Amino acid sequence: MDKKLLKISDLKSKVEDQNILNGIDLEVNKGEIHVIMGPNGAGKSTLANVLMGHPEHEIINGEIEFEGEKINDLAVDKRAKKGIFLSFQYPQEIPGVTVENFLRTAKTAVSGEQQSIFDFKFLLEEKMNLLDIDLSYADRYLNKGFSGGEKKKNEILQMAVLEPKLAILDETDSGLDVDATKTVAEGIKKLASEDNAMIIITHHNQILDYIKPDYVHVLVDGKIAKSGDMELARLIEKEGYSEYKEEILDESNSKTNC
Amino acid sequence: MNEKTEVKDIDRSLHDKKNESKHRYQSAKGLTPEVIKEISREKKEPKWMLEFRLKALEIYKKKEIPTWGADISDLDMENIITYVRPDADLQSDWDQVPDEIKDTFDALGIPEAEKESLAGVGAQYDSEVVYHNLKEEMVEQGVIYMDMENAVKKHEDLVKDHFMKLITPNDHKFSALHGAVWSGGSFVYVPAGVDVDIPLQSYFRQNAPGSGQFEHTLIILEEGANAHFIEGCSAPKYSVNNLHAGAVELFINKGAKLRYSTIENWSRNMYNLNTKRALVEEDGVIEWVSGSFGSKVSMLYPMSILKGARARAEFTGVTFAAEGQYLDTGAQVIHAAPNTTSTVNSRSIAKDGGHAYYRGLLKVTENAHGAKASVACESLMLDNESKSDTLPIMKLQTDDIDIGHEAKVGRISEEAIFYLMSRGISEEEAKAMIVRGFVEPIASELPLEYAVELNNLINLELEGTIG
Numbered sequence: 161m162d163k164k165l166l167k168i169s170d171l172k173s174k175v176e177d178q179n180i181l182n183g184i185d186l187e188v189n190k191g192e193i194h195v196i197m198g199p200n201g202a203g204k205s206t207l208a209n210v211l212m213g214h215p216e217h218e219i220i221n222g223e224i225e226f227e228g229e230k231i232n233d234l235a236v237d238k239r240a241k242k243g244i245f246l247s248f249q250y251p252q253e254i255p256g257v258t259v260e261n262f263l264r265t266a267k268t269a270v271s272g273e274q275q276s277i278f279d280f281k282f283l284l285e286e287k288m289n290l291l292d293i294d295l296s297y298a299d300r301y302l303n304k305g306f307s308g309g310e311k312k313k314n315e316i317l318q319m320a321v322l323e324p325k326l327a328i329l330d331e332t333d334s335g336l337d338v339d340a341t342k343t344v345a346e347g348i349k350k351l352a353s354e355d356n357a358m359i360i361i362t363h364h365n366q367i368l369d370y371i372k373p374d375y376v377h378v379l380v381d382g383k384i385a386k387s388g389d390m391e392l393a394r395l396i397e398k399e400g401y402s403e404y405k406e407e408i409l410d411e412s413n414s415k416t417n418c
Numbered sequence: 419m420n421e422k423t424e425v426k427d428i429d430r431s432l433h434d435k436k437n438e439s440k441h442r443y444q445s446a447k448g449l450t451p452e453v454i455k456e457i458s459r460e461k462k463e464p465k466w467m468l469e470f471r472l473k474a475l476e477i478y479k480k481k482e483i484p485t486w487g488a489d490i491s492d493l494d495m496e497n498i499i500t501y502v503r504p505d506a507d508l509q510s511d512w513d514q515v516p517d518e519i520k521d522t523f524d525a526l527g528i529p530e531a532e533k534e535s536l537a538g539v540g541a542q543y544d545s546e547v548v549y550h551n552l553k554e555e556m557v558e559q560g561v562i563y564m565d566m567e568n569a570v571k572k573h574e575d576l577v578k579d580h581f582m583k584l585i586t587p588n589d590h591k592f593s594a595l596h597g598a599v600w601s602g603g604s605f606v607y608v609p610a611g612v613d614v615d616i617p618l619q620s621y622f623r624q625n626a627p628g629s630g631q632f633e634h635t636l637i638i639l640e641e642g643a644n645a646h647f648i649e650g651c652s653a654p655k656y657s658v659n660n661l662h663a664g665a666v667e668l669f670i671n672k673g674a675k676l677r678y679s680t681i682e683n684w685s686r687n688m689y690n691l692n693t694k695r696a697l698v699e700e701d702g703v704i705e706w707v708s709g710s711f712g713s714k715v716s717m718l719y720p721m722s723i724l725k726g727a728r729a730r731a732e733f734t735g736v737t738f739a740a741e742g743q744y745l746d747t748g749a750q751v752i753h754a755a756p757n758t759t760s761t762v763n764s765r766s767i768a769k770d771g772g773h774a775y776y777r778g779l780l781k782v783t784e785n786a787h788g789a790k791a792s793v794a795c796e797s798l799m800l801d802n803e804s805k806s807d808t809l810p811i812m813k814l815q816t817d818d819i820d821i822g823h824e825a826k827v828g829r830i831s832e833e834a835i836f837y838l839m840s841r842g843i844s845e846e847e848a849k850a851m852i853v854r855g856f857v858e859p860i861a862s863e864l865p866l867e868y869a870v871e872l873n874n875l876i877n878l879e880l881e882g883t884i885g
Contacts, residue, residue, distance in 0.1 A: 212840050216832075235839070237848075239840075240842035240843075245841075246840050248840075252831065252833055252838075254837075254852060254855055255855050255856065255858070256859065262838075262841075262851070265843060266838075269841070269843050269844070270841070301855070322842070
């Protein structure tokens with residue numbers, strides 16, 4: 161079976177006149193967990209948004225391939241139907257739309273199969289139990305009045321219900337206390353399998369106490385400055401990002417000098 | 419980049435079905451005392467009513483057209499046919515109503531709803547009521563539900579004591595016009611302590627082109643009575659402008675409770691200049707539920723006057739303005755007694771260059787100590803061409819009161835659309851979902867069949883998958 165899922169080559173993007181991604185290369189295969197770390201403003205969330213197809217971001221160079229197909233121009237909902245999922249750093253509040261109705265509509269759209277009210281309720285309750293979410297949340301309005309932790313849990317619940325092939329988790333661990341991080345991390349661990357892949361974007365290491373990634377990438381100034389494994393994450397925890405900033409600086413300097 | 423998509427217009431095909439205009443009598447265009455006398459003679463009214471009409475006409479001639487709010491300069495008053503009598507007599511059996519008229523109401527689902535969920539039904543076609551019926555057990559308890567014409571004759575004293583006492587011809591030009599040419603409408607009387615536990619419904623249909631509908635609704639609830647009245651309106655679209663200037667007067671006595679629900683879906687050539695008022699005595703309750711979707715121009719501001727201590731008013735309204743529509747709506751509440759309470763919750767939506775304006779009034783008089791009021795008005799614009807404003811006016815004449823106020827005007831959020839689309843939901847559906855969610859607090863207040871209609875209005879043509 162083909163393990164190849166995502167291939168990003170020399171990806172550059174901008175918002176209005178500002179260039180943000182400056183040439184990203186990344187390959188993700190099924191069964192893998194990738195962690196992307198980096199300082200604030202490095203372009204981590206931009207990468208997540210560009211992969212999902214946010215209309216504000218314009219791709220100016222390079223390619224995103226998903227299962228061998230170029231998806232640069234694919235609409236957001238079509239990407240979701242292909243199996244890409246983004247767990248938002250700041251999930252939107254949608255008043256008047258219950259979690260259950262929303263997710264049933266989304267499941268119908270993503271799976272292409274009409275979800276019966278009964279069967280879906282059963283599925284939803286199963287996933288809520290898995291993630292230790294109170295069943296009453298099904299009837300609440302989507303993210304309305306949810307605490308930071310509840311919103312993040314709700315994102316993971318959506319992932320559990322929609323069963324994507326590639327899940328991009330944008331700062332899913334930020335703003336969470338120790339207990340909430342543990343619950344969310346364990347939820348993610350339960351959902352990771354040989355048939356899917358995850359890209360976990362984070363700027364601290366707490367979540368890595370629970371999830372062991374296969375690859376760790378350091379994103380600085382819109383480029384991947386270094387790739388490695390857990391050791392790299394530990395190093396960054398000790399020494400920070402300054403070293404990588406200089407590396408890129410040196411590189412661009414040397415380019416100008418040539 | 420995503421292409422721009424549209425929330426489709428409300429499907430009007432059903433409401434736009436027009437019948438060939440047949441009638442027995444039609445008053446000459448324009449307004450003169452002779453026209454008024456003719457109307458009164460046709461109706462075989464008591465003399466006091468004719469005199470009332472003529473006085474109102476004099477006031478009408480003197481009053482200026484209001485210059486605030488919507489632009490109504492297109493409305494040619496001299497050319498609105500004021501009184502059109504359909505070619506049918508009043509019936510209490512649908513089978514006796516002429517087929518063509520009955521078919522219209524059938525298509526609108528009125529007789530079906532009567533069988534299933536209503537205590538009584540009135541149906542008005544152009545200026546006259548063609549059908550009126552009330553369940554037997556309600557009649558036995560002394561409940562009166564009949565067309566206004568007959569009420570003037572059969573319950574003359576009751577009508578005379580209340581008719582245009584709350585809304586007078588002196589209030590504004592269109593209340594004066596109403597006083598002069600009113601025709602049709604419903605009269606409801608609920609005796610003390612009687613609970614009409616299933617709704618009464620009047621449906622107003624305007625068929626003749628270039629005509630006006632001026633129905634008068636008068637509801638009196640005696641002490642401790644309870645009722646729910648539903649009003650529905652529609653008209654097919656003609657190229658000439660139509661005018662609706664009805665009046666609704668609600669008298670809610672001590673401890674009585676009335677819920678007044680309206681779904682207005684007039685055609686897009688209608689000037690809807692309606693006046694509605696409720697007078698609420700001690701411990702009485704008025705609940706307004708209001709949906710404004712149709713018309714070219716609406717100026718509609720239902721007023722609750724909380725006259726008795728602890729009286730309460732609630733207003734829940736939704737307005738949907740699409741292309742070419744200027745809907746100027748809002749609630750007025752006057753707290754005129756101690757410990758009165760009110761809650762106003764309004765949502766408006768504007769799309770395709772439509773204009774939704776919230777204009778409300780909250781007034782607390784000097785003696786209304788301990789009054790509590792909250793006003794929340796939110797509006798949502800679906801594109802950059804549409805407009806929305808809110809103007810909640812407050813006049814507070816005493817200090818020891820508790821007032822809460824919240825007004826929000828916003829555009830549909832691109833981030834919210836992106837969020838929903840990232841879950842596989844199409845852009846149209848994402849927008850419809852956000853709009854449905856936005857009006858949900860109102861939809862949940864509506865009678866079921868109207869909640870369904872509201873949802874359909876928003877949903878139509880959209881790929882809704884919510885069951």
